[in-house]
Amino acid sequence: MATWRNRLGRRRNRVTRRSRVWLGSLAIMFGCLLVLALKPLTYQSIPEGHDPEDKTLSPYFVVQGGDPETDALPLKDTRAEVKIAGKVANVTVTQVYKNQGKKTLEAIYVFPGSTRAAVHALRLTVGERIIDAEIMERQKARQSYEEAKKTGQTASLLEQQRPNVFQMNVANILPGDEVKVELKYLEVLKAEDKVYEFVYPTVVGPRYSNVPATGAPDTEKWVENPYLHQGQAPPYTFGLTVEVRGGLPLAKLASPSHEVKINYINPQVARVTLADEKTGGNRDFVLRYALAGDRIDTGLLLYPGKEENFFLLLLEPPDRVKKEAVVPREYLFIVDVSGSMHGFPLDTAKALMKNTISSLRPQDFINVLLFAGASTVLSESGSLPATDENKKRALEFIMAQPGGGGTEIVPAFQRALALPRTKGASRIVVAATDGYVAAEAQLFDLIHQNLGDANLFPFGIGTAVNRFLIEGMARVGNGEPFIITNPAEAAKQAARFQSYIGSPVLTGIKVAFQGFDAYDMEPQALPDLFAHRPLSLLGKYRGTPGGTVVVTGKTTTGDFRQEIKVVDGQGSQANEALKFLWARERIHGLSDYERLGRDKDAAKIKEITDLGLKYSLMTAYTSFVAVDKVKRADGTVTTVKQPLPLPEGVSDLAVGNGGYGPGVITKLGALPQAGSAMKEETAGLSGLPPSPSPPPGIPSGPPAAGREQKPAADIPSLTVSILRVVGPMEAAAAQQALEAKLSRFEKCYRDAKAQGVKLPLPVKLQVIIGPEGKATEVRQVGQAAPSASLLKCLMAAVKETAFPKPASGQVEVVVQFKVTGR
Structure with a gap:
């Protein structure tokens, strides 16, 4: 919606015919505004700040x-109904789409889920009709959906x-339609330090990627x-109800994480709801609880199925001994x-580093690597003794950073893991990130x-971190993941980390079966x-x-040794969820983190696909599709x-060039490729200092291989781009004037x-162009x-620029100057 700037002269004259005309015009204007207010909110489909050279x-x-x-905000409500009974959470997610515009829509909604979720059902509701989705191979499901979209059938x-x-796609939402989509998933909950935690992610954070769009x-x-x-x-409401038994x-x-209302039905059962459904959909919902006496729900569950039998073993570990x-x-x-x-x-992250680094012992060693679009390291030649002086230097190195630039995590890890190791010391790698990257597979590998x-x-640092990346790094790195949602948790999590590495609970774990x-x-x-946390093992069994x-x-x-008796009475048809959970865990193992970045294994892909089809589970190779048999439109849709x-x-700054608010510096994706991994190109880091010189007695490392030294007289290559135009002027015409x-x-x-x-990051100027085509204001x-x-x-050069004369009034233009060669 355009910004109106009205300058109304005030006179103390009596009301004349001119003023009556003015009042009539004002009434018409308010009437127009009222009509606009009743229309659906609309957005441009072209990304703000689109850079023609940015093809990632x-x-x-x-x-x-x-x-x-066009109703550009078709998702009106999303809510979750969670039922936690013992060890298993059963979750139903309902998304409500309404088309308040005049054009038939296809809505695309990207949303998060638990990394442990076994998604096993999808249902589409169109008016009075309910359509249960089918599980299909991914390409076949996509083909079925696209055919339904073309023929005017509502589909998801x-x-x-x-x-x-x-990703949810819903096609052929007619004007005035309300379409509901329900999905169901299961996951196992495990207590940690005698406390259970249920996490429901609500939003996918923006991901940095250097993958070419083409x-x-x-x-x-x-x-x-x-x-x-x-x-x-969020432009939609977010509701959640959790029943804990x-x-x-x-x-x-x-x-x-959220303000909640808790209603205890009895001492063993409680119902939890959100206090505010308008603002809670921008961070992970976290619910924690314990059982009386610090008990944890462990033991053996059995499910005797028609064709296969399944079991789940949860075993309480021994107490930690420091x-x-x-x-x-x-x-x-x-x-x-x-x-x-x-x-x-x-x-x-800084609070975490302060608590962790301060607790290091004199016999330990320390090194720090910071990364954004490039990386810089505390000591290139190797780790430093953890003296008070070196710990102070490390903290000052970290504390000076404001945050800015891209997220080249793969080159950063490549450089970090290649740093010289300290002989006779056990290496512990600690990474702090929100995980907002799309290069998970490459990093795991x-x-x-x-x-x-x-x-x-x-x-993982933040209110909605990429848990897939954090958990995957821990698994492939033989460690444990930590999630910190606010600075107040930093000290506690740092203490947990120290206790974990100081005394593991149990190592060399083996399981044997006698008579089972x-x-x-x-x-x-x-x-x-x-x-x-409890040991968890899923499997199948034969016979009685x-x-x-x-x-x-x-x-x-x-x-350590513990025996668990197996008895027939542990089996129940109520444990049907075990078959979905087992299949999800098997799929998880087949697509194991460290294999994701390598050549695709056709046999494993087939096995994952077969498991998804057999157990009705969504996987990377199987999808759910629901198609209404009724043809309701002509197949012409507007995709939003x-x-x-x-x-x-x-x-x-997480999105970058898309806007021009304070601190916006760069658009994700428009950064150096990962091929420069081992170069110390610290100029690519927003605000990062060069690597500090080592203290006396510590030799400095050689320059990184391949590093280029450019002459001071090097002239940069400059790109001038139009990020935004508000008013009656073509962006191409303004661009041509600037290029002149x-x-x-x-x-x-x-x-x-x-x-x-020092050559700067992009500079953005807001330019007001007057009726004569001249810049009347630049800031x-x-x-x-x-x-x-x-x-x-x-600013002076912009004011000298001869822009086209606006068709009427004035025009606002946002211009970006970006150095593309250094």
């Missing part, structure tokens, strides 16, 4: 002011883009999704300081190939247990249940992507270079320019 997949900001007949398609990112696979295109600006509330009296039931380690440790901290970490997430015998402990015919166990090998399950391992004080809110605490002054703009940069000014927007003289020169 990138999220973008939506722009107000599009086709008034649910696809998995990542284990925790789903030729990008379908599984990557979801990255190019529209976002609202920071602080804008603990089996024992509940204790410590609370949500650290034992002071003798071997020194080498701590390598890898910290994300990109644009999406700006503000609250980076402040939280890199860690698997290069970590060696070190352990990796990733910390078990097979197809998942996971096939149980990893070492750092956290105090009986015998014993024997679990052995080692603690810090000696051997549902804009997403930025996660709470995430700034516009390109040599003048280049001179501004050449003069700044000669004065020793900077976004990040402050690094040089007052450069800014003054650019």
Whole structure:
């Protein structure tokens, strides 16, 4: 919707015929505004700040002011009904789409899910008709959906883009329609330190990607999704109801993420609802509870099926025994300081680093690598002794970062894991990031190939982190994942981390079966247990249940052994969820994290596909599709992507060039490719200092291989782009006028270079063009320019530019100057 600027002269004359005309015009204007207010909110479909040279997949900001007949916000409500009974959460998610415009729509909505979710059903409701979806191979499901869209049938398609990112397409939503889509999933809950936690993700954070848009696979295109600006509330309501049946009296039931209302039906059952459904859909919903007496729900569950029998074993681990380690440790901290970490997430990461680094022992060693669009390291030659002086230097190195730029996580890890190791020390790698990247597969493979015998402990920082990345890094890195949603949790999580690495709960875990015919166990090998959480094992069994399950391992004080009796009475038809959970765990194992980045294994893909079809589960290769048999339209649709809110605490810098609010510096995707991984191109980092010189007695490392030293007289290549035009002027005409002054703009940069000014990140100017085609007002927007003289020169050159005369009134233009060669 356009911004109106009215200048109304005030006179103290009596009302005349002219003033009556004015009052009549004012009434008409208010009437028009009222009509506009009753129309659906519209947005332009073209990304704001679209850069013609930027051909990578990138999220973008939506722009107000599009086709008034198109409802660009068709998702009106999303809510979850959760039933937790014992060890299993049963979740039903309902999305309501309404078309309040005049054109038939196809709505596309990208939303998150739990990484452990077994999605097993989808239902479409159109008016009085209910259509249960079919599970199909991914390509066949897409084909069925596209055919229905063309023939005017209402249809829905649910696809998995990542284990925790789903995409819903709903076609042929007619004007005035209300369409409901329900999906159902299951997941197992495990207590950690005697506390249960249920997490319901609500929004997918913007992902950084350097994948070219041209030729990008379908599984990557979801990255190019529209976002609202920071602080804008979700354009849909978000409701959630959780019913907790603990089996024992509940204790410590609370949500650290949302304000909730709790109604205890009895001591063992409680109902939890959100206090506010308008603003809660921009962060993960977290619910924690314990059972009376710090008990945890463990034991053996059996499901005797018609064709197959399934079991779930949850075994309470031994208590942690603290034992002071003798071997020194080498701590390598890898910290994300990109644009999406700006503000609250980076402040939280800094608090974590302060608590962790301060607790290091004198016999330990320390090194720090910071990354955004490029990386910089505390000590290139190797880790430093954890003296008070070096710990202070490390903290100052981290604390100086404001956050900005892209998220080249793969080159950063490649560089970090290649740093020299300290002999005789056990290496611990600690990573802090929000995980807003689309390169999960490449990163998992890199860690698997290069970590060696070190352990990796990733910390997800933020209110809606990419848990798939964080959990995957931990799994392939033989560590444990941590999630920190606010700075107040940093000290507690740092203490947990120290206890985990100081004394693992159980190692060398093995499971044996005596008299119980078990097979197809998942996971096939149980990893070492750092956290105090139950051991979990899913599998199948043959015949009448009986015998014993024997679990052995080692603690810090000696051997561990526990036996669990198997009896027929543990079986129940009510445990049908076990078959879905087993199949989900088997699929999880087949598409294991460290294999995702390698050549696709046709046999494994077929096995995953067959499992998805047999057990009706959504996977990377199977999708749900529901098609209404009634043809209701002519197949002409307008496709709209549902804009997403930025996660709470995430700034516009996470999306970058899409807007021009304070601090916007770059558009995701328009950054150096990962091929420059081993170069110390710190100029690519927004605000990062060069690597500090080592203290006396520590030799400095050689320059990184392939590093180029450019002469000071190097003249940059400059791109001038139109980011936004408001008013009666074609963007191409304004662009042509600016390009005519390109040599003048280049001179501004050449003069700044000669004065020793570091080449800046993009500079944005807001220009008001008057009726004569001249710039009547020029001001900077976004990040402050690094040089007052450069800014003054650019503003003067813009004022010299001869723009086309607007058809009427004045025009607002936002211009970006970007250095594309350094």
